Amino acid sequence: MSQPVLEIENLQTHFFTDRGQIPAVDGVTITVNKGEVLGIVGESGCGKSVTSLSVMKLVPNPPGKIVGGSIKFKGEDLVLASEKRMREIRGNEIAMIFQEPMTSLNPVYTIGDQIGEAIRLHMKVGKKEALGRAVEMLKKVGIPRAEGIVREYPHQLSGGMRQRVMIAMAMACNPELLIADEPTTALDVTIQAQILDLMRHVNKESGTAILLITHDLGVVAEMCHRVVVMYAGNVVEEGDVRTILKEPKHPYTIGLLNSLPKLEVSQERLYSIPGNVPIPGSIQMGCRFSPRCEQADDKCRTQMPELKTVGANHRARCWMT
Amino acid sequence: MAETHVQTVPVKQINEPISSPWRDAWRILRKNKMAILGFCIILFFVLLAILAPFITPYEYDKGELVDKNLPPSAEHWFGTDYNGRDVFTRVIYGAQISLRVGLFAVIGSIVAGTFLGLLAGYYGKWIDTLISRLFDIMLAFPSILLAIAIVAILGPSLENALLAIAIVNVPTYGRLVRSRVLSLKEEEYVMAARAIGSKHSHIIVQHILPNSLAPIIVTGTLGIATAIIEAAALGFLGLGAQAPQPEWGLMLSDSRQYIQKAPWTVIFPGLSIMLTVLGFNLIGDGLRDALDPRMKN
Numbered sequence: 001m002s003q004p005v006l007e008i009e010n011l012q013t014h015f016f017t018d019r020g021q022i023p024a025v026d027g028v029t030i031t032v033n034k035g036e037v038l039g040i041v042g043e044s045g046c047g048k049s050v051t052s053l054s055v056m057k058l059v060p061n062p063p064g065k066i067v068g069g070s071i072k073f074k075g076e077d078l079v080l081a082s083e084k085r086m087r088e089i090r091g092n093e094i095a096m097i098f099q100e101p102m103t104s105l106n107p108v109y110t111i112g113d114q115i116g117e118a119i120r121l122h123m124k125v126g127k128k129e130a131l132g133r134a135v136e137m138l139k140k141v142g143i144p145r146a147e148g149i150v151r152e153y154p155h156q157l158s159g160g161m162r163q164r165v166m167i168a169m170a171m172a173c174n175p176e177l178l179i180a181d182e183p184t185t186a187l188d189v190t191i192q193a194q195i196l197d198l199m200r201h202v203n204k205e206s207g208t209a210i211l212l213i214t215h216d217l218g219v220v221a222e223m224c225h226r227v228v229v230m231y232a233g234n235v236v237e238e239g240d241v242r243t244i245l246k247e248p249k250h251p252y253t254i255g256l257l258n259s260l261p262k263l264e265v266s267q268e269r270l271y272s273i274p275g276n277v278p279i280p281g282s283i284q285m286g287c288r289f290s291p292r293c294e295q296a297d298d299k300c301r302t303q304m305p306e307l308k309t310v311g312a313n314h315r316a317r318c319w320m321t
Numbered sequence: 322m323a324e325t326h327v328q329t330v331p332v333k334q335i336n337e338p339i340s341s342p343w344r345d346a347w348r349i350l351r352k353n354k355m356a357i358l359g360f361c362i363i364l365f366f367v368l369l370a371i372l373a374p375f376i377t378p379y380e381y382d383k384g385e386l387v388d389k390n391l392p393p394s395a396e397h398w399f400g401t402d403y404n405g406r407d408v409f410t411r412v413i414y415g416a417q418i419s420l421r422v423g424l425f426a427v428i429g430s431i432v433a434g435t436f437l438g439l440l441a442g443y444y445g446k447w448i449d450t451l452i453s454r455l456f457d458i459m460l461a462f463p464s465i466l467l468a469i470a471i472v473a474i475l476g477p478s479l480e481n482a483l484l485a486i487a488i489v490n491v492p493t494y495g496r497l498v499r500s501r502v503l504s505l506k507e508e509e510y511v512m513a514a515r516a517i518g519s520k521h522s523h524i525i526v527q528h529i530l531p532n533s534l535a536p537i538i539v540t541g542t543l544g545i546a547t548a549i550i551e552a553a554a555l556g557f558l559g560l561g562a563q564a565p566q567p568e569w570g571l572m573l574s575d576s577r578q579y580i581q582k583a584p585w586t587v588i589f590p591g592l593s594i595m596l597t598v599l600g601f602n603l604i605g606d607g608l609r610d611a612l613d614p615r616m617k618n
Contacts, residue, residue: 058515091517098516103509108531117527118517169517 005074005177005209006032006055012068013047013054023281024050026233027069029307032177037203037210039224039241041217041256045277047233048213052179055211056096057086073177092122095170099182101162105154111138112150115169122173137168141198160191164198171202178202179211184219196223217260221245226313229253232288233280235307239314249316251293287319295320346535349611356607362600366593370416379407381414382565390583400585402576411567412589418568419597422483422552423545429487431541434494435533441495442502443525453499456492464489465554472560479568482561486551490544497540501533508532535612543605546598553594569594 013025025047032038040048053059055071057078071078073094078086090096098104105114115134119125125133131150138146141164154162163183170178180199184192200223203210212223220227220241227244229237229252237250248254255273275292283291287305290296299319307317350356369376384405391401399408441452459467471485505511506529514524555561556570564571569590576586 056516058512087518087520089518090515096513096516098509098513100509104513106510106514106528106532117514117519121518166513169513 003034004031004072005034005036006030006211007072008051008055008069009072010069011051011054011066011071013050013059013064014067015063016065017063021281022279023233024064025054026280028230028233028235030228030235030238032209032211034176035203035207035209036226037200037212037224039220039227040211040213040230041215041220041227042230043215043277045280046230047280048215048230049181051230052096052181052211052213055179056090056094057081057083058090058096088122091118091170091175092173093175094177094179095173095175096179096181097163097166097170097183099185101159101166101186104166105162107154110151110153111157111165115150115165115172118169118172133172134168137172138165140171141165141168141202142194143168158191159187160194163187163191163195167195167198167202171206171208174206175208177209177211179213181213182215183212184216185214192219199223217245217256229256232278232283234288234317236289236318237314237316238307239311243311243314247311247314249310249314249321250289250318251295251320252289253316255292287317346608346611350607353607353610355603356611359600359603359605359607362596363604366416366420366597366600369413370420373410373413373417376413377407377410379410381406381411381567390579390586392583393585399589400583402572402583402586403579406565408572408586408589411572412569412593415567415569415572415590415593416597418479418562418566419549419552419594422479422486423549423597423601426483426486426490426548426552427541427544429484430490430544431494431537433487434491435498435530435537437491438495438498439502439525439529439533442499443506443521443529449499452495456495459489459492465551468551468555469558469560472555477560477563479562479566482552482555485555486548489551490548493544494537494540497536498533501536502529505529505532539605539609539612542601542608546601546605549594549597549601 008028008030011025011028012023015022015024028047028051030038030040030051040051042048050059050064054066055073055078057066059066066079069079073089078089081089105111112131112134115137116127116130119130119133120127123130134150135146138149143149143161143164149157149161157165183199184195187195196219199210199212202208212219214220224241227238227241228235229244229250231252237244237248237253244253245257248257252273255271258271259273261270273292278288278291286301286303287293287296290300293300303319305317305319307315308321310316310321384401384407386405388397388401388405389403391397391405393400397407397409399412402408402411437452441449462470468482468485468489471488472481475481475484511524511528514528519527552561552568553570553573556568557574559571559574562568562571564575572590573587576583580587
């Protein structure tokens, strides 16, 4: 269980814009173990997606660029890997599914063509075999009458079906790591549950590690073994899912959990963390959460805390712990 | 009763032809009466052009001078011109020239424009700057003036006029494709294609080009009409087809001295230009409606 598939160390992905250099990801260290589902949570704009795109080396360049750190996939540093090597890895060893199933499929090709494309890129098979494998994959992800679906176009499928197709496409070459960037955000609740079930099934069945990016703590609780909480381009807390949900240490995590509606208590208004996620790089000094933190003192405002161990498999970046 | 009805539905669906984007477009186009009219006009001219030698007993470049400037009659449907040549014969042979010039000029512009537009849009940076500025410079000249300049350099002939028209229209398609590519490359399926390990060249050819085809086809169809007019204009100015070729613009220019004595020598070539241009414009408009994604139900 503890053998790492992916080790991101001190990753720094910056965007070079007219307004200057923006550190979207600023020193992130994350490890994904074999067969594990790791959740990355945080508000919009805290660097979750940029981290995942950095792993695939798909950060739009310009303006984005990985300026520091390493991303080791099974010991190989992807930051140093050539574009050719990355093409071999993408889709084959690391696959990715996106937030918008409605736009992630090309409208001019049939489903079979698109899954087949992924298969033929990485396996030496003919068109016919690829189509057969596509049908097989579609059946695996629970699509009824897969033989008919492969000949249909994306606009003929519903959002949930398309996300299943995306998962089928991602899983077609048996990747060791699946990066899912908010895979259920665009779907309605019942379909969300089905897609999450499917992903859990995929994880158990093929042992594919999943890096699940989400802002939904409910999804985290249901899916993940471990959680990383990100804020303003940093990891602020990480640990086992139970520990994080039961005994959160960082005020930001606590704030996130308090923002969830609770069944047993009737509330007039939901709690929300005051303020907004800062523009990356706008806070030069101290803890990045300090302007929004209710417990912040002078030390928080002047010195950046380190990520330190606060329990078994539990680390937090806060002076108060 | 209701239950049995429900059960038959899925069976029916499976037997239906699979709908593809092109088939959908065709279905919409078929219902457009004006587009069908346009198709009929063009088909009519295409048939005339192909079957010209079988339709008319005369030759387009030979006439009896005694028969000059005869009004329309049973022997000469559209009358004869100042050389005694049958105007109807010249008009239908002229259709060959005009349709060919229109089609090939547009194909040339599309091929070059699409290639440059894809490069500029996809790779951006200095390639984009170079190509876009080139287009800007070309578009700074009135197109007919630029065409005249090119023909003046190459020498007046039908082939050079075709080439000139093709070159002049490259920026139109180049810009169109470039703008399309700029928006398409931000699409999630392009990112998804990269995420499964596709090469850039593969993404351009397989994902971006097919999604840019619809506007290219629409503009291209309308462009054939423009190219025909430009060819006629160059012919009229003596820079395109050379006598005795039966090019419509050249016929207008040749016969304009006789416009009062023998108006049919001018009316029929003029009418032909108008009708073919109208035909292509109707098809182009119909295609635009059919291929517009917002028109999809």
